[in-house]
Amino acid sequence: MKKIDGEMKFESTRDGFGKGLLEAAEKNKDVIALSADLTESVRIHWFRDRFPERFFSFGVAEQNMMSAAAGFALMGKIPFACTFGVFAAGRAWDQVRVSVDYMKLNVKIVGTHAGISVGEDSYTHQALEEITLMRVLPNMTVIVPCDSIESKKATMKAAERAGPVYLRLGRNASPIVTGEGDPFEIGKGVLMRDGGDVTIVACGQMLYEAVKAADILEKQGIDARIINMHTLKPLDDKILVRAAAETGAIVTAEEHSRYGGLGSGVSEVISRNHPVPLEMIGVSECTQSGTPGELFKCYHLTAEDIAKGAKSALKRKK
Amino acid sequence: MKRPDISVLKAKAREARRTILKILCEAGSGHTGGSLSMVEIIVALYHYKMRHRPADPEWDMRDRLVLSKGHACPAVYTMLADTGYFPKKELMTLRKFGSRLQGHPQIGLPGIEASTGSLGQGLSISNGIALAARMDKKDIRVYCVMGDGELNEGQIWEAAMSAAHYKLDNICGIVDFNKIQIDGWCRDVMAIEPLADKWRAFGWNVVECNGHNFTELMDALDGAEKIKSKPTVVLAHTVKGKGVSFIENKAKWHGVAPKKEELDKALRELDEKD
Numbered sequence: 001m002k003k004i005d006g007e008m009k010f011e012s013t014r015d016g017f018g019k020g021l022l023e024a025a026e027k028n029k030d031v032i033a034l035s036a037d038l039t040e041s042v043r044i045h046w047f048r049d050r051f052p053e054r055f056f057s058f059g060v061a062e063q064n065m066m067s068a069a070a071g072f073a074l075m076g077k078i079p080f081a082c083t084f085g086v087f088a089a090g091r092a093w094d095q096v097r098v099s100v101d102y103m104k105l106n107v108k109i110v111g112t113h114a115g116i117s118v119g120e121d122s123y124t125h126q127a128l129e130e131i132t133l134m135r136v137l138p139n140m141t142v143i144v145p146c147d148s149i150e151s152k153k154a155t156m157k158a159a160e161r162a163g164p165v166y167l168r169l170g171r172n173a174s175p176i177v178t179g180e181g182d183p184f185e186i187g188k189g190v191l192m193r194d195g196g197d198v199t200i201v202a203c204g205q206m207l208y209e210a211v212k213a214a215d216i217l218e219k220q221g222i223d224a225r226i227i228n229m230h231t232l233k234p235l236d237d238k239i240l241v242r243a244a245a246e247t248g249a250i251v252t253a254e255e256h257s258r259y260g261g262l263g264s265g266v267s268e269v270i271s272r273n274h275p276v277p278l279e280m281i282g283v284s285e286c287t288q289s290g291t292p293g294e295l296f297k298c299y300h301l302t303a304e305d306i307a308k309g310a311k312s313a314l315k316r317k318k
Numbered sequence: 319m320k321r322p323d324i325s326v327l328k329a330k331a332r333e334a335r336r337t338i339l340k341i342l343c344e345a346g347s348g349h350t351g352g353s354l355s356m357v358e359i360i361v362a363l364y365h366y367k368m369r370h371r372p373a374d375p376e377w378d379m380r381d382r383l384v385l386s387k388g389h390a391c392p393a394v395y396t397m398l399a400d401t402g403y404f405p406k407k408e409l410m411t412l413r414k415f416g417s418r419l420q421g422h423p424q425i426g427l428p429g430i431e432a433s434t435g436s437l438g439q440g441l442s443i444s445n446g447i448a449l450a451a452r453m454d455k456k457d458i459r460v461y462c463v464m465g466d467g468e469l470n471e472g473q474i475w476e477a478a479m480s481a482a483h484y485k486l487d488n489i490c491g492i493v494d495f496n497k498i499q500i501d502g503w504c505r506d507v508m509a510i511e512p513l514a515d516k517w518r519a520f521g522w523n524v525v526e527c528n529g530h531n532f533t534e535l536m537d538a539l540d541g542a543e544k545i546k547s548k549p550t551v552v553l554a555h556t557v558k559g560k561g562v563s564f565i566e567n568k569a570k571w572h573g574v575a576p577k578k579e580e581l582d583k584a585l586r587e588l589d590e591k592d
Contacts, residue, residue, distance in 0.1 A: 032453075056449060059483075064476035067439040071446020074432060075454070079446075095473070098436045099443060103425055 010173040013204075014112045016148030017169055018043030020155030021080060025051055031159055034069055034081045036062050041171075042082040042112045062087045066095035066109070073105035078159055085111030085127030085168060093133055100164050101137040108158050109134075112169040114144075115255035116283065116299060117205055117292040119172070127168075128283050132260025134166040135233045141165040141186060142232040144254075144262075146207035147176045150230060153184040161186060168204065170255075172292055175208040178228075189236035195225035198310045198317075199243040199250045203229045203262050206253040206281070209296070212303030213253075217310055224310060235265050237273065244274040249313040251279040253306050258282030277316035279309035322366055327532045330361045330400070332588060335561045337396045337409065339584050342575040345413040348421065349389040351571040352465060355496040355529070355556040356393050362535040363461055364397045372402035375428040381458055382431045382447055386440020386474075387465035387494060388422040389573070394430075395419050403429040438471030440464065441491060445477055448486045459543065463492045467499025470508045475520065481549040482521025490542040491522070491551035494529065496558035502569045517551045529554025562587055 025031040025047060032054040033044045039057070048055040058065035062083050069081040081088070088111040089096065100107045114127040134142045143158065143165065145151035151169060158165040182190070192207070193214055202210035207228050214224040225247055227239055244250060250270060254262040263280030270278060283299045296302050334357050342348045364370070368381040385394050392412060399406045404418070404427070411417035418427040422435025432443050444462040451458050468474065481489050501507045510516070514524045523545045527534035535554065542550035558572070559565035562584040576584055
């Protein structure tokens with residue numbers, strides 16, 4: 001784990017995806033990209049320029065794009081159907097369910113501009129429910145990379161993985177907290193920092209907040225473990241149960257609704273296998289416009305909020 | 319391809335209607351009206367127009383049928399069994415627990431190209447298939463059978479737009495235009511006319527025909543193949559529940575299966591027409 005200091009580098013997870021897609025496409029000619037009029041926003045303009053014959057524009061019509069992706073997959077292609085998270089999971093959910101997931105098709109759904117970090121665009125564009133919507137689908141793999149480096153790896157792994165995948169990405173340049181050489185395996189959580197008092201399980205940009213939270217806790221004499229849970233489905237039960245057993249308290253952190261996302265997933269695993277006090281950091285109300293910083297503060301997604309949650313879970317520990 | 323004798327196709331259609339009614343009765347539920355209305359369409363496709371190999375359902379160069387109006391799957395299942403995709407006796411498992419013949423079509427049954435039934439998605443799936451075929455220079459055609467009630471779905475028109483945008487002349491849409499949907503006459507539930515104008519405005523070649531007349535259907539399907547640079551839609555004017563007087567043109571028969579007495583009565587009526 002890198003030390004958080006003044007040398008932090010920033011890049012968006014959508015950028016990491018765009019680069020990863022190019023590499024995946026170089027490797028496999030069946031990789032294609034589908035766009036719903038957001039080509040540059042979702043970072044597939046690089047793909048379009050390099051592989052114009054493998055790029056398909058569908059206009060502002062996400063439902064059609066999603067079912068068409070299924071048609072491509074039925075013919076052996078590996079379509080990356082890309083749009084904002086709200087539209088991929090919300091507008092086109094029935095298409096994702098019936099045309100893609102239930103047929104177990106090799107469609108990769110990419111939802112960018114996820115979470116409140118999209119900021120000023122306000123709640124129509126701040127995807128806060130798609131982890132839930134995608135996670136309930138029986139065949140869907142759900143990945144929320146924490147930074148651009150992990151996003152690139154996740155993209156390439158998604159292209160190689162059989163079956164439907166949802167990649168949840170952010171718009172803003174966010175801190176890079178992993179290294180090129182760090183391992184990435186779908187379905188395998190990463191122990192970012194060991195600790196014995198409490199475990200912070202985080203995904204996406206919240207991982208950076210989790211690292212800062214662990215620093216805050218450290219100053220107060222609390223030794224926090226951090227797990228990077230980049231794959232929300234299938235969840236890494238093992239690493240969670242071990243954390244529950246060894247630290248006895250958990251706090252989850254996600255830039256998403258508190259209902260049905262990472263917190264719910266972790267709680268499903270923990271309550272069945274090794275019940276311990278658990279707190280969830282996430283959004284539970286309708287959001288608004290603002291800078292990411294303002295919004296993280298307003299909706300209680302900061303490092304301070306995670307540290308507070310960790311202490312509250314600790315207090316309930318027997 | 320040489321056209322089969324009309325009398326042969328007519329016999330296939332008569333037999334298909336009997337089978338559809340029998341398997342629906344055995345299932346105890348299902349969609350009678352819209353299955354019977356598309357009988358000639360499906361017979362013309364499987365016994366004339368489509369290039370397919372029932373013994374080799376995954377044959378790469380087969381034409382694809384996407385049944386966007388998935389609820390009418392008894393008609394397709396009947397045709398798949400008739401042409402040898404699976405044993406005819408399996409038809410009697412329709413809608414039963416553990417059957418490959420699900421209430422709406424699902425992939426896994428030989429001959430079924432896509433799981434459908436949530437209306438409006440089939441034409442989009444056809445777009446993807448047709449674009450992928452073009453990428454790979456595969457000379458195949460995609461036939462997408464839609465319901466008229468289904469055309470209420472916005473996604474159909476998204477797909478209509480993109481098929482024309484990409485000049486997908488390898489797609490042939492077929493609307494089973496039986497004028498009735500669940501709640502009643504289409505014109506009362508949601509006006510879709512002028513339908514031919516709508517498709518034309520979306521950039522499609524439009525052919526209208528009597529969807530129970532084999533000569534007209536084969537002319538339409540052959541004509542579609544000759545049209546270049548745009549997709550074709552065949553508006554096949556049909557009668558919902560066609561062939562059985564007490565089922566014809568009755569909305570209540572959309573999603574109801576015949577009971578034993580009704581089946582006997584229907585079969586007698588079909589026999590008398592022979």
